[in-house]
Amino acid sequence: xxAYDGGQFNPPAPVATVSLRDSASGKTVTDVPMLIDSxxxxxxxxxxxxxxxxxxxxxxxxxxxxxxxxxTSVAKATELDLIFQRRVFRGRFLISNQxxxxxxxxxxxxxxxxxxxxxLSWEENKPVQK
Amino acid sequence: MKVATYxxxxxxxxxxxxxxVHLPEKAKVYVVVPEVxxxxxxxxxxxxxxxxxxxxxxxKKIVEE
Numbered sequence: 001x002x003a004y005d006g007g008q009f010n011p012p013a014p015v016a017t018v019s020l021r022d023s024a025s026g027k028t029v030t031d032v033p034m035l036i037d038s039x040x041x042x043x044x045x046x047x048x049x050x051x052x053x054x055x056x057x058x059x060x061x062x063x064x065x066x067x068x069x070x071x072t073s074v075a076k077a078t079e080l081d082l083i084f085q086r087r088v089f090r091g092r093f094l095i096s097n098q099x100x101x102x103x104x105x106x107x108x109x110x111x112x113x114x115x116x117x118x119x120l121s122w123e124e125n126k127p128v129q130k
Numbered sequence: 131m132k133v134a135t136y137x138x139x140x141x142x143x144x145x146x147x148x149x150x151v152h153l154p155e156k157a158k159v160y161v162v163v164p165e166v167x168x169x170x171x172x173x174x175x176x177x178x179x180x181x182x183x184x185x186x187x188x189x190k191k192i193v194e195e
Contacts, residue, residue, distance in 0.1 A: 039176025042188045063187075064180035072180055077187075088193040102177065106188040 001121040005033070008100060014115050014122040016103060020045065021081040022053045023090060028083075029053060033100045036113065036122065040104030043082065044096035050078060063094055085111060085124050 006012035014036040021028040029052045032045070050057075057076040065073050075094040082089040089107050096102070112125040138147040145161060153159070179185055 035175075037176055039178075041177065041179045041182070041185060044177060063184060065177040066180045067178075068176060083195065086195050088195055089190040090193065091190040092188050094188075102175075104177075106185070106190060110190070110192055 001116070001119070001123040004120040004122070006120070008033075009035075012120050015100065016084060016122075018101075018103070019083040020049060020053060021083060021088075022055050023079075023081045024055075027053055034084075034103040035100055036108060036115070037102040037104060038108060040102040042094055042106045043104040044075065044094045044098075044102045045078075045082075046099055046101045047095050047097050048099070049101075050080075050095055053080065055080060057095060065094075082107065 002014075002016065004012035005015035009015070016034050016036055017031045018034050019028050019030045020032055029049050032049045034043075034045075055078055057078045059076070062074045062076055065075055067073070075096065077092050077094050079092055080090075082093065084103070084107065087110075089110070091106075113122060114125055115122050136147050136151045138145050138151075140146070145159075147153070
């Protein structure tokens with residue numbers, strides 16, 4: 001069971017590591033930290049890690065985001081593979097300037113995750129094989 | 131400490147020097163930015179789409195590996 005991250009977050013928070021892959025070239029970056037954030041409508045990837053793939057962003061289309069306090073910002077998007085829990089999530093992702101990304105509901109709604117706060121760990125619930 | 135000054139520019143988030151400047155690999159550099167205001171990156175937790183109808187753009191194709 002992956003442990004919560006108490007180094008970058010106080011109180012500790014559930015952070016997963018994912019891989020990002022350029023589906024055209026196969027180039028992959030690993031160990032990308034992502035906060036498991038059920039409050040995030042969509043997933044945001046750390047720009048510095050996306051830049052390592054040297055893939056293009058959609059220059060013609062931006063998305064407006066709204067924070068909890070109502071402030072807005074604009075994010076660009078790119079198309080790639082996000083690999084998490086042995087699954088490939090292929091599609092459009094937003095890019096953030098923060099060092100840690102956010103796994104939003106466009107990804108986590110496809111998984112059954114348990115956040116065990118007292119144990120400061122999280123895990124995916126696997127379906128029981130019959 | 132000896133200091134040399136070169137002019138460069140930022141492109142794609144990276145500092146690039148002009149073609150006639152060649153520095154040794156791993157050379158330590160300091161960047162001075164004239165007349166530019168930089169903004170601190172705010173922590174934007176739990177971001178929401180301002181236009182929720184755009185959520186359909188982020189539908190994922192899922193493949194087991």
